[in-house]
Amino acid sequence: MADQTPPPALAFLLSRRSCPAKTLGLPVPERDALLQLLTAAARCPDHGKLEPWRFIVLENKALSRLGELTAARGMSLGRDEAEITKGRKQFDDSHLAVAVIEVQKDSEKIPPIEQTYSAGGVCLSLLNAALAAGWGANWLSGWPAHDRGFVEVGLGLNGHERVAGFIHIGTPSATPPERPRPDLEQITTWVTE
Ligand SMILES: Cc1cc2nc3c(=O)[nH]c(=O)nc-3n(C[C@H](O)[C@H](O)[C@H](O)COP(=O)(O)O)c2cc1C
Numbered sequence: 001m002a003d004q005t006p007p008p009a010l011a012f013l014l015s016r017r018s019c020p021a022k023t024l025g026l027p028v029p030e031r032d033a034l035l036q037l038l039t040a041a042a043r044c045p046d047h048g049k050l051e052p053w054r055f056i057v058l059e060n061k062a063l064s065r066l067g068e069l070t071a072a073r074g075m076s077l078g079r080d081e082a083e084i085t086k087g088r089k090q091f092d093d094s095h096l097a098v099a100v101i102e103v104q105k106d107s108e109k110i111p112p113i114e115q116t117y118s119a120g121g122v123c124l125s126l127l128n129a130a131l132a133a134g135w136g137a138n139w140l141s142g143w144p145a146h147d148r149g150f151v152e153v154g155l156g157l158n159g160h161e162r163v164a165g166f167i168h169i170g171t172p173s174a175t176p177p178e179r180p181r182p183d184l185e186q187i188t189t190w191v192t193e
Pocket residue numbers: 016017018019020138139140141142164165
């Protein structure tokens with residue numbers, strides 16, 4: 001029988017898993033190491049080479065500021081205490097996060113949805129690059145990611161930009177639990193003719 005052992009890159013993809021953000025602590029990657037992860041993330045399928053994304057690296061003080069802003073925005077929006085606490089927790093707990101920003105570009109050829117897909121691809125590539133490098137990482141959004149007041153004041157986004165994801169990166173304090181994975185029989189159709 002042929003050797004079924006997957007090559008290392010495929011073995012990684014077959015076993016990769018996120019680490020809950022609350023388990024991510026210090027150390028976090030230094031700038032050079034993070035730049036390499038961002039380089040890997042930006043090597044992403046992108047129809048028309050529009051580069052419809054950019055990165056905002058959030059270090060400690062910025063994360064604290066965003067935690068405070070989440071509380072202020074939550075209160076002005078009339079959100080309850082539990083929602084505010086949950087919304088700010090990702091910033092309060094984190095030591096390093098990258099906001100992946102979808103930047104919609106004008107194009108006659110490439111539909112906006114394809115630019116959105118590409119931004120999602122960048123998020124997964126960054127997550128996987130961090131995991132492959134031995135860090136723990138988690139892709140989060142939460143209500144602040146979708147609140148225009150928060151993203152415009154807190155991250156300086158323009159009208160044609162939105163948050164595709166906050167990728168938190170750090171050293172995991174615990175092995176992440178496995179979670180059920182899709183049943184391939186249920187989601188795969190083989191078309192033979
Ligand atoms: C766009 C997007 C946003 C997410 N936002 C959150 C979130 O705000 N809170 C949360 O607990 N999980 C969120 N998740 C799920 C986490 O990333 C979760 O840890 C992940 O699905 C685990 O998958 P993995 O182990 O295959 O990497 C989000 C996932 C995606 C794709």
